[in-house]
Amino acid sequence: MIEGGSGDTYAVVLMDTQGTFDNASTYMQCTTIFALSTIVSSVQIYNLVDTIQEDSLQHLSLFVEYGRLALREAQQFGTPFQSLVFCIRDFKAPEDFPYGKEGGVQFLDQVLKTEPDQPEELKTVREQIHSCFEEIQCFLLPHPGHRVAERGSFRGHVKDLRPIFREEVRKMVVALLEPHILKPKIVNGKAVTCRKMIQFFKEYAATFDGGTLPEARSILNANARLLCIEACHEAKLTYCRGMDRSTSGPRMMPEKQLLRLHIKHGITALNIFDKCPKIGASEVRSKMLEKLQEDINAELEKYKRVNLEKRVTGCASAMTACGDSPLLGVGLGAAASGAVAATVMTMQAGLVSAGIVSIPIALGTLFAIWIYVYAKPYVEQCFEKGEKDDIELRAL
Template sequence: MAEQIKVTRSDSFENVSKFSENSDTMMSGDAKLSSSEQYGAIQIVKSEEKHKFILDHEALERILLQDHIKDKHVVVVSVAGAFRKGKSFLLDFLLRYMNFTYIEEVPNGDWMGPNDVPLEGFSWRGGSERDTTGILMWSHVYLATLTTGEKAAVVLLDTQGTFDSESTVRDCATVFALSTMLSSIQIYNLSQNIQEDDLQHLQLFTEYGRLALADTGTKPFQRLQFLVRDWSFPYEADYGEEGGRKILERRLQISEKQHAELQSLREHIKSCFSEISCFLMPHPGLKVATNPKFDGRLKDIEPDFKESLSQLVPILLAPENLLLKEISGVQVKAKDLVQYFKSYLNLFSGDELPEPKSMLVATAEANNLSAVASAREMYSSLMDGVWGGNQPYLKMTQYLV
């Protein structure tokens, strides 16, 4: 059995990286942010010196257990991939869209904003050294009305970049695994192309997915969005969704010439995810790549990149495209997501990567604990209705009837 996760006291809210302009939005309930705290990126999974990951469960609960959030079904959007490839930069444009669409509620306006305003949100910077470590969650959970009329809670995650000089292979696999298992939309951020090693990083999940598929009859993962940055071959496939579909078909194609292992990998990837798509983006321009003072202003970004960005973000976050998180075919509420975080962090707390079968057991355990918590909450609510402080007590003679 995996060792217990190490819990850290929540000091994350004292070190919010950058602020949104909507910090005066009111929250209700016991687990709310104080008026002095502003929205920002909160590190909920931290990387220790000895390559151990710890969960700041208190910070996680303060975000997800707010009274107006905890019982809402959740959409979890995560960005993963190699370090220094613009994941946090992308997420800040997702934040702009979310603020514009779900707070300002201007559905058809220019969500990208003015040309001369710096980009704020998740911490990012230019250069060759890593910036993000562990897993960060944006402290504001957005409420979005789906096409069904249901209000859902939308959570944004940023992840530590893989394959930097300080991370082990296990570190990279752990962060990628956690974000894939916990998200409903996993954006796989790649540079220039989809290469064979990019597909091989999904190997751990394909075996888990095969077991889960056999156990529950449902695909364990939902949407995998390949996002190819700095696509340099528009003469082969155009920028955007259609070009991405063309390249994805080529990369996942199975042929007789391939080694059996490569064929199996492609078959399992297709069987593990409910939806797989790809989007090709151009290079944002030399000012973005080489100017150390670049701060995200639209005026410094190439027009074709901005055009692609304006197409990509609604594909991910428009109400009709939001995807509720499901595990074993059951939609997950915000309060349930806390338990899945704890169970999966337990799973990856050992010195070795877990066996796929262990991943299946951890999911079943989290399902059970979540069901127990829901049953206890329902029981307490019903009993309060019968025996609560506002109810008259029973006389002794009534017990004897």
């Protein structure tokens, strides 16, 4: 864990792919490892001995092809890869190019320069390497010492390394890992978090899981899936937040109203997904859109169950739950009618004093009905405003 110059903390993973392009592995295995490690890395260190041979550049041909495709279809994301570092071990011409980064830059310029009489294939590879990587560096290192070269005598002790080799390695490490130099892994124009990196590993590994090297189009489709996965996550999160706000009340709402809210927030979610850049095969996007719609419909079923759990029972609770329906008005009207009828009966029976008392009661009941009908819209507006302010405060 290293704290960068910007204050962010980076999880730096050093991944060794020892054995690449050696005699113990097939060309297919080596190319797969090399390609996969380049795609998932922010910095790919290409470890070579003595010099940069032409076939070493040809190993980058997959990236050249993919880079050409990505630059055409996903140009809004910039260069497909970030940093390529040539590490030339056992460099034998320090009198022409000094050890370290400075000599490495001079040496690399000579190797990657294009000549008029060069074959077109070699010229194209060099041009595409420059266009595919955001940054290309080179470090020249001396031989580590004979005690290291002899496996029988080397036990991994730093003291057995030549002092000049230790110093040049130290300079290279500082140049690559200094806090203000560190950059996060960028995929599709966005910095990748550790959690998202797991998904990226799975997606890329599935792309390379076969008997042949994947085509550049397959890698681009993997990137398209990653984009769609992220867009689906954001869209679903927006839908759930909107539904949570709209259904946060304690009372059960009619199913038609719940469906209207589902459609409203569902459209918002689909608009978010639609803004996802359109790269790769259209089938990839269609499948991810179908999955998003299935996920949103599954969330609706959850909101339906929660809404049903808010159903109230009991006479008093039922009366409260029906407060926004005609039932309460009917109930009050019936009570007023009963009070008026009782007044008439008591007066006919000669109980004038009781009738005089009943008349104000009946009139008071009718007045209460009028107050309810007149004031109900204003009371509801006040409650809605209060809920809205409460939601905004919680959001802040």
